[in-house]
Amino acid sequence: MATPVGHGLVGVAAYLLVRGGAPSRSGGVALLAACVVLANLPDLDLLFPILLGEGLNPAYHRAATHTGAFALLVGALCAVGALIRRPCEARRGVLIGLGAFGLVASHLALDLLTHDNRAPYGVPLWWPLDGAYVIAGWTPFLPTRHGSLSALLSAGNLMAVVWDALLMSPIVLACYLWSRRGRA
Ligand SMILES: [Zn+2]
Known part of the structure:
Protein backbone atom coordinates (compact mmCIF):
# COMPACT_ATOMS: atom_id res chain seq x y z
CA MET A 1 0.00 0.00 0.00
CA HIS A 7 -3.11 8.86 -0.96
CA GLY A 8 -3.73 12.21 0.74
CA LEU A 9 -1.89 14.09 -2.01
CA VAL A 10 -4.29 12.54 -4.54
CA GLY A 11 -7.07 14.07 -2.42
CA VAL A 12 -5.29 17.43 -2.48
CA ALA A 13 -4.94 17.22 -6.29
CA ALA A 14 -8.64 16.39 -6.65
CA TYR A 15 -9.53 19.30 -4.38
CA LEU A 16 -7.45 21.70 -6.49
CA LEU A 17 -9.14 20.49 -9.67
CA VAL A 18 -12.63 20.87 -8.18
CA ARG A 19 -12.00 24.23 -6.53
CA GLY A 20 -10.26 25.59 -9.63
CA GLY A 21 -13.46 25.28 -11.62
CA ALA A 22 -15.88 26.20 -8.86
CA PRO A 23 -17.60 29.58 -8.89
CA SER A 24 -17.69 29.77 -5.10
CA ARG A 25 -14.70 29.26 -2.80
CA SER A 26 -16.68 28.79 0.40
CA GLY A 27 -16.38 25.55 2.36
CA GLY A 28 -12.86 24.95 1.04
CA VAL A 29 -11.40 23.40 4.21
CA ALA A 30 -14.30 20.96 4.58
CA LEU A 31 -14.02 19.94 0.92
CA LEU A 32 -10.23 19.49 1.21
CA ALA A 33 -10.68 17.36 4.33
CA ALA A 34 -13.37 15.26 2.63
CA CYS A 35 -11.11 14.66 -0.41
CA VAL A 36 -8.16 13.58 1.76
CA VAL A 37 -10.33 11.30 3.94
CA LEU A 38 -12.01 9.65 0.92
CA ALA A 39 -8.63 9.06 -0.75
CA ASN A 40 -7.47 7.25 2.42
CA LEU A 41 -10.79 5.58 3.31
CA PRO A 42 -9.96 1.95 2.30
CA ASP A 43 -7.10 1.88 4.82
CA LEU A 44 -9.66 2.18 7.63
CA ASP A 45 -9.36 -1.61 7.70
CA LEU A 46 -6.12 -1.06 9.61
CA LEU A 47 -8.32 0.11 12.52
CA PHE A 48 -10.49 -3.03 12.55
CA PRO A 49 -8.07 -5.18 14.62
CA ILE A 50 -7.51 -2.27 17.03
CA LEU A 51 -11.28 -1.98 17.57
CA LEU A 52 -11.40 -5.76 18.08
CA GLY A 53 -8.61 -5.58 20.65
CA GLU A 54 -6.07 -7.36 18.41
CA GLY A 55 -3.53 -4.54 18.22
CA LEU A 56 -1.97 -3.88 14.81
CA ASN A 57 -2.79 -7.28 13.31
CA PRO A 58 -2.36 -6.81 9.52
CA ALA A 59 -4.57 -9.82 8.69
CA TYR A 60 -7.62 -7.57 8.10
CA HIS A 61 -5.77 -5.26 5.71
CA ARG A 62 -6.41 -5.15 1.93
CA ALA A 63 -9.70 -7.03 2.05
CA ALA A 64 -13.30 -5.81 1.52
CA THR A 65 -12.45 -2.09 1.68
CA HIS A 66 -9.87 -2.53 -1.10
CA THR A 67 -12.38 -3.55 -3.78
CA GLY A 68 -14.20 -1.85 -6.63
CA ALA A 69 -17.45 -2.80 -4.89
CA PHE A 70 -16.45 -0.72 -1.85
CA ALA A 71 -15.67 2.27 -4.09
CA LEU A 72 -19.10 1.91 -5.72
CA LEU A 73 -20.78 1.63 -2.31
CA VAL A 74 -19.08 4.78 -0.97
CA GLY A 75 -19.94 6.69 -4.17
CA ALA A 76 -23.58 5.61 -3.97
CA LEU A 77 -23.86 6.50 -0.26
CA CYS A 78 -22.34 9.94 -0.85
CA ALA A 79 -24.70 10.58 -3.77
CA VAL A 80 -27.74 9.50 -1.75
CA GLY A 81 -26.60 11.60 1.21
CA ALA A 82 -26.18 14.67 -1.01
CA LEU A 83 -29.61 14.10 -2.62
CA ILE A 84 -31.30 13.74 0.76
CA ARG A 85 -29.68 16.99 1.88
CA ARG A 86 -30.59 18.90 -1.30
CA PRO A 87 -33.27 16.89 -3.17
CA CYS A 88 -33.72 19.52 -5.88
CA GLU A 89 -30.04 19.41 -6.94
CA ALA A 90 -29.81 16.00 -8.62
CA ARG A 91 -26.80 16.89 -10.80
CA ARG A 92 -24.83 18.00 -7.74
CA GLY A 93 -25.65 14.74 -5.98
CA VAL A 94 -24.50 12.66 -8.95
CA LEU A 95 -21.25 14.66 -9.21
CA ILE A 96 -20.56 14.22 -5.49
CA GLY A 97 -21.15 10.47 -5.84
CA LEU A 98 -18.84 10.24 -8.84
CA GLY A 99 -16.18 12.27 -7.04
CA ALA A 100 -16.35 10.05 -3.96
CA ASP A 116 4.10 -5.70 -2.40
CA ASN A 117 6.35 -8.12 -0.54
CA ARG A 118 3.59 -9.96 1.35
CA ALA A 119 1.25 -12.48 -0.31
CA PRO A 120 -1.46 -12.22 -1.50
CA TYR A 121 0.01 -9.48 -3.71
CA GLY A 122 -2.09 -6.43 -4.57
CA VAL A 123 -5.79 -5.95 -3.82
CA PRO A 124 -8.96 -8.05 -4.45
CA LEU A 125 -10.14 -5.46 -6.98
CA TRP A 126 -13.05 -7.41 -8.49
CA TRP A 127 -14.40 -9.04 -5.28
CA PRO A 128 -17.12 -10.41 -4.92
CA LEU A 129 -17.19 -11.29 -8.64
CA ASP A 130 -13.63 -12.62 -8.46
CA GLY A 131 -11.63 -13.01 -5.25
CA ALA A 132 -8.24 -13.01 -6.98
CA TYR A 133 -5.74 -10.37 -5.87
CA VAL A 134 -4.36 -8.19 -8.66
CA ILE A 135 -1.30 -5.95 -8.86
CA ALA A 136 0.16 -3.83 -11.65
CA GLY A 137 3.22 -5.00 -13.57
CA TRP A 138 4.90 -1.67 -12.75
CA THR A 139 5.00 -0.79 -9.04
CA PRO A 140 6.82 2.52 -8.44
CA PHE A 141 5.43 3.06 -4.92
CA LEU A 142 7.39 1.56 -2.03
CA PRO A 143 5.82 -1.03 0.33
CA THR A 144 5.07 -0.12 3.95
CA ARG A 145 5.06 -2.17 7.17
CA HIS A 146 2.34 -1.80 9.80
CA GLY A 147 2.34 -4.95 11.92
CA SER A 148 3.72 -3.20 15.00
CA LEU A 149 4.49 0.26 16.33
CA SER A 150 8.20 -0.18 15.56
CA ALA A 151 7.29 -1.21 12.00
CA LEU A 152 5.04 1.83 11.61
CA LEU A 153 7.85 4.13 12.73
CA SER A 154 10.57 2.32 10.75
CA ALA A 155 13.06 4.03 8.46
CA GLY A 156 11.55 2.09 5.54
CA ASN A 157 8.13 3.63 6.16
CA LEU A 158 9.67 7.10 6.48
CA MET A 159 11.43 6.53 3.17
CA ALA A 160 8.10 5.47 1.61
CA VAL A 161 6.47 8.71 2.85
CA VAL A 162 9.24 10.82 1.30
CA TRP A 163 9.12 8.79 -1.93
CA ASP A 164 5.32 9.14 -2.17
CA ALA A 165 5.64 12.90 -1.71
CA LEU A 166 8.27 13.07 -4.46
CA LEU A 167 6.17 10.99 -6.86
CA MET A 168 2.95 12.89 -6.23
CA SER A 169 4.35 16.44 -6.03
CA PRO A 170 4.46 17.03 -9.82
CA ILE A 171 0.81 15.98 -10.09
CA VAL A 172 -0.25 18.25 -7.23
CA LEU A 173 1.79 21.12 -8.70
CA ALA A 174 0.17 20.62 -12.12
CA CYS A 175 -3.30 20.66 -10.52
CA TYR A 176 -2.39 23.78 -8.54
CA LEU A 177 -1.23 25.60 -11.68
CA TRP A 178 -4.39 24.48 -13.49
CA SER A 179 -6.52 25.79 -10.62
CA ARG A 180 -4.76 29.18 -10.87
CA ARG A 181 -5.16 29.52 -14.63
CA GLY A 182 -6.70 32.76 -15.81
CA ARG A 183 -6.07 34.49 -12.46
CA ALA A 184 -3.71 37.45 -12.50
ZN1 LIG B 1 -4.76 0.71 0.95
Missing part, protein backbone atom coordinates in the same frame (compact mmCIF):
# COMPACT_ATOMS: atom_id res chain seq x y z
CA ALA A 2 1.07 3.52 -0.64
CA THR A 3 1.36 5.73 2.45
CA PRO A 4 -1.39 8.05 3.79
CA VAL A 5 0.73 10.92 2.43
CA GLY A 6 0.63 9.52 -1.11
CA PHE A 101 -16.14 6.93 -6.14
CA GLY A 102 -13.16 8.38 -8.00
CA LEU A 103 -11.27 9.21 -4.81
CA VAL A 104 -11.77 5.75 -3.30
CA ALA A 105 -10.89 4.21 -6.68
CA SER A 106 -7.70 6.33 -6.71
CA HIS A 107 -6.70 4.59 -3.49
CA LEU A 108 -7.08 1.20 -5.17
CA ALA A 109 -5.08 2.45 -8.17
CA LEU A 110 -2.16 3.58 -6.00
CA ASP A 111 -2.18 0.31 -4.06
CA LEU A 112 -2.13 -1.56 -7.38
CA LEU A 113 1.00 0.44 -8.25
CA THR A 114 2.69 -0.31 -4.90
CA HIS A 115 5.42 -2.92 -4.63
Whole structure:
Protein backbone atom coordinates (compact mmCIF):
# COMPACT_ATOMS: atom_id res chain seq x y z
CA MET A 1 0.00 0.00 0.00
CA ALA A 2 1.07 3.52 -0.64
CA THR A 3 1.36 5.73 2.45
CA PRO A 4 -1.39 8.05 3.79
CA VAL A 5 0.73 10.92 2.43
CA GLY A 6 0.63 9.52 -1.11
CA HIS A 7 -3.11 8.86 -0.96
CA GLY A 8 -3.73 12.21 0.74
CA LEU A 9 -1.89 14.09 -2.01
CA VAL A 10 -4.29 12.54 -4.54
CA GLY A 11 -7.07 14.07 -2.42
CA VAL A 12 -5.29 17.43 -2.48
CA ALA A 13 -4.94 17.22 -6.29
CA ALA A 14 -8.64 16.39 -6.65
CA TYR A 15 -9.53 19.30 -4.38
CA LEU A 16 -7.45 21.70 -6.49
CA LEU A 17 -9.14 20.49 -9.67
CA VAL A 18 -12.63 20.87 -8.18
CA ARG A 19 -12.00 24.23 -6.53
CA GLY A 20 -10.26 25.59 -9.63
CA GLY A 21 -13.46 25.28 -11.62
CA ALA A 22 -15.88 26.20 -8.86
CA PRO A 23 -17.60 29.58 -8.89
CA SER A 24 -17.69 29.77 -5.10
CA ARG A 25 -14.70 29.26 -2.80
CA SER A 26 -16.68 28.79 0.40
CA GLY A 27 -16.38 25.55 2.36
CA GLY A 28 -12.86 24.95 1.04
CA VAL A 29 -11.40 23.40 4.21
CA ALA A 30 -14.30 20.96 4.58
CA LEU A 31 -14.02 19.94 0.92
CA LEU A 32 -10.23 19.49 1.21
CA ALA A 33 -10.68 17.36 4.33
CA ALA A 34 -13.37 15.26 2.63
CA CYS A 35 -11.11 14.66 -0.41
CA VAL A 36 -8.16 13.58 1.76
CA VAL A 37 -10.33 11.30 3.94
CA LEU A 38 -12.01 9.65 0.92
CA ALA A 39 -8.63 9.06 -0.75
CA ASN A 40 -7.47 7.25 2.42
CA LEU A 41 -10.79 5.58 3.31
CA PRO A 42 -9.96 1.95 2.30
CA ASP A 43 -7.10 1.88 4.82
CA LEU A 44 -9.66 2.18 7.63
CA ASP A 45 -9.36 -1.61 7.70
CA LEU A 46 -6.12 -1.06 9.61
CA LEU A 47 -8.32 0.11 12.52
CA PHE A 48 -10.49 -3.03 12.55
CA PRO A 49 -8.07 -5.18 14.62
CA ILE A 50 -7.51 -2.27 17.03
CA LEU A 51 -11.28 -1.98 17.57
CA LEU A 52 -11.40 -5.76 18.08
CA GLY A 53 -8.61 -5.58 20.65
CA GLU A 54 -6.07 -7.36 18.41
CA GLY A 55 -3.53 -4.54 18.22
CA LEU A 56 -1.97 -3.88 14.81
CA ASN A 57 -2.79 -7.28 13.31
CA PRO A 58 -2.36 -6.81 9.52
CA ALA A 59 -4.57 -9.82 8.69
CA TYR A 60 -7.62 -7.57 8.10
CA HIS A 61 -5.77 -5.26 5.71
CA ARG A 62 -6.41 -5.15 1.93
CA ALA A 63 -9.70 -7.03 2.05
CA ALA A 64 -13.30 -5.81 1.52
CA THR A 65 -12.45 -2.09 1.68
CA HIS A 66 -9.87 -2.53 -1.10
CA THR A 67 -12.38 -3.55 -3.78
CA GLY A 68 -14.20 -1.85 -6.63
CA ALA A 69 -17.45 -2.80 -4.89
CA PHE A 70 -16.45 -0.72 -1.85
CA ALA A 71 -15.67 2.27 -4.09
CA LEU A 72 -19.10 1.91 -5.72
CA LEU A 73 -20.78 1.63 -2.31
CA VAL A 74 -19.08 4.78 -0.97
CA GLY A 75 -19.94 6.69 -4.17
CA ALA A 76 -23.58 5.61 -3.97
CA LEU A 77 -23.86 6.50 -0.26
CA CYS A 78 -22.34 9.94 -0.85
CA ALA A 79 -24.70 10.58 -3.77
CA VAL A 80 -27.74 9.50 -1.75
CA GLY A 81 -26.60 11.60 1.21
CA ALA A 82 -26.18 14.67 -1.01
CA LEU A 83 -29.61 14.10 -2.62
CA ILE A 84 -31.30 13.74 0.76
CA ARG A 85 -29.68 16.99 1.88
CA ARG A 86 -30.59 18.90 -1.30
CA PRO A 87 -33.27 16.89 -3.17
CA CYS A 88 -33.72 19.52 -5.88
CA GLU A 89 -30.04 19.41 -6.94
CA ALA A 90 -29.81 16.00 -8.62
CA ARG A 91 -26.80 16.89 -10.80
CA ARG A 92 -24.83 18.00 -7.74
CA GLY A 93 -25.65 14.74 -5.98
CA VAL A 94 -24.50 12.66 -8.95
CA LEU A 95 -21.25 14.66 -9.21
CA ILE A 96 -20.56 14.22 -5.49
CA GLY A 97 -21.15 10.47 -5.84
CA LEU A 98 -18.84 10.24 -8.84
CA GLY A 99 -16.18 12.27 -7.04
CA ALA A 100 -16.35 10.05 -3.96
CA PHE A 101 -16.14 6.93 -6.14
CA GLY A 102 -13.16 8.38 -8.00
CA LEU A 103 -11.27 9.21 -4.81
CA VAL A 104 -11.77 5.75 -3.30
CA ALA A 105 -10.89 4.21 -6.68
CA SER A 106 -7.70 6.33 -6.71
CA HIS A 107 -6.70 4.59 -3.49
CA LEU A 108 -7.08 1.20 -5.17
CA ALA A 109 -5.08 2.45 -8.17
CA LEU A 110 -2.16 3.58 -6.00
CA ASP A 111 -2.18 0.31 -4.06
CA LEU A 112 -2.13 -1.56 -7.38
CA LEU A 113 1.00 0.44 -8.25
CA THR A 114 2.69 -0.31 -4.90
CA HIS A 115 5.42 -2.92 -4.63
CA ASP A 116 4.10 -5.70 -2.40
CA ASN A 117 6.35 -8.12 -0.54
CA ARG A 118 3.59 -9.96 1.35
CA ALA A 119 1.25 -12.48 -0.31
CA PRO A 120 -1.46 -12.22 -1.50
CA TYR A 121 0.01 -9.48 -3.71
CA GLY A 122 -2.09 -6.43 -4.57
CA VAL A 123 -5.79 -5.95 -3.82
CA PRO A 124 -8.96 -8.05 -4.45
CA LEU A 125 -10.14 -5.46 -6.98
CA TRP A 126 -13.05 -7.41 -8.49
CA TRP A 127 -14.40 -9.04 -5.28
CA PRO A 128 -17.12 -10.41 -4.92
CA LEU A 129 -17.19 -11.29 -8.64
CA ASP A 130 -13.63 -12.62 -8.46
CA GLY A 131 -11.63 -13.01 -5.25
CA ALA A 132 -8.24 -13.01 -6.98
CA TYR A 133 -5.74 -10.37 -5.87
CA VAL A 134 -4.36 -8.19 -8.66
CA ILE A 135 -1.30 -5.95 -8.86
CA ALA A 136 0.16 -3.83 -11.65
CA GLY A 137 3.22 -5.00 -13.57
CA TRP A 138 4.90 -1.67 -12.75
CA THR A 139 5.00 -0.79 -9.04
CA PRO A 140 6.82 2.52 -8.44
CA PHE A 141 5.43 3.06 -4.92
CA LEU A 142 7.39 1.56 -2.03
CA PRO A 143 5.82 -1.03 0.33
CA THR A 144 5.07 -0.12 3.95
CA ARG A 145 5.06 -2.17 7.17
CA HIS A 146 2.34 -1.80 9.80
CA GLY A 147 2.34 -4.95 11.92
CA SER A 148 3.72 -3.20 15.00
CA LEU A 149 4.49 0.26 16.33
CA SER A 150 8.20 -0.18 15.56
CA ALA A 151 7.29 -1.21 12.00
CA LEU A 152 5.04 1.83 11.61
CA LEU A 153 7.85 4.13 12.73
CA SER A 154 10.57 2.32 10.75
CA ALA A 155 13.06 4.03 8.46
CA GLY A 156 11.55 2.09 5.54
CA ASN A 157 8.13 3.63 6.16
CA LEU A 158 9.67 7.10 6.48
CA MET A 159 11.43 6.53 3.17
CA ALA A 160 8.10 5.47 1.61
CA VAL A 161 6.47 8.71 2.85
CA VAL A 162 9.24 10.82 1.30
CA TRP A 163 9.12 8.79 -1.93
CA ASP A 164 5.32 9.14 -2.17
CA ALA A 165 5.64 12.90 -1.71
CA LEU A 166 8.27 13.07 -4.46
CA LEU A 167 6.17 10.99 -6.86
CA MET A 168 2.95 12.89 -6.23
CA SER A 169 4.35 16.44 -6.03
CA PRO A 170 4.46 17.03 -9.82
CA ILE A 171 0.81 15.98 -10.09
CA VAL A 172 -0.25 18.25 -7.23
CA LEU A 173 1.79 21.12 -8.70
CA ALA A 174 0.17 20.62 -12.12
CA CYS A 175 -3.30 20.66 -10.52
CA TYR A 176 -2.39 23.78 -8.54
CA LEU A 177 -1.23 25.60 -11.68
CA TRP A 178 -4.39 24.48 -13.49
CA SER A 179 -6.52 25.79 -10.62
CA ARG A 180 -4.76 29.18 -10.87
CA ARG A 181 -5.16 29.52 -14.63
CA GLY A 182 -6.70 32.76 -15.81
CA ARG A 183 -6.07 34.49 -12.46
CA ALA A 184 -3.71 37.45 -12.50
ZN1 LIG B 1 -4.76 0.71 0.95
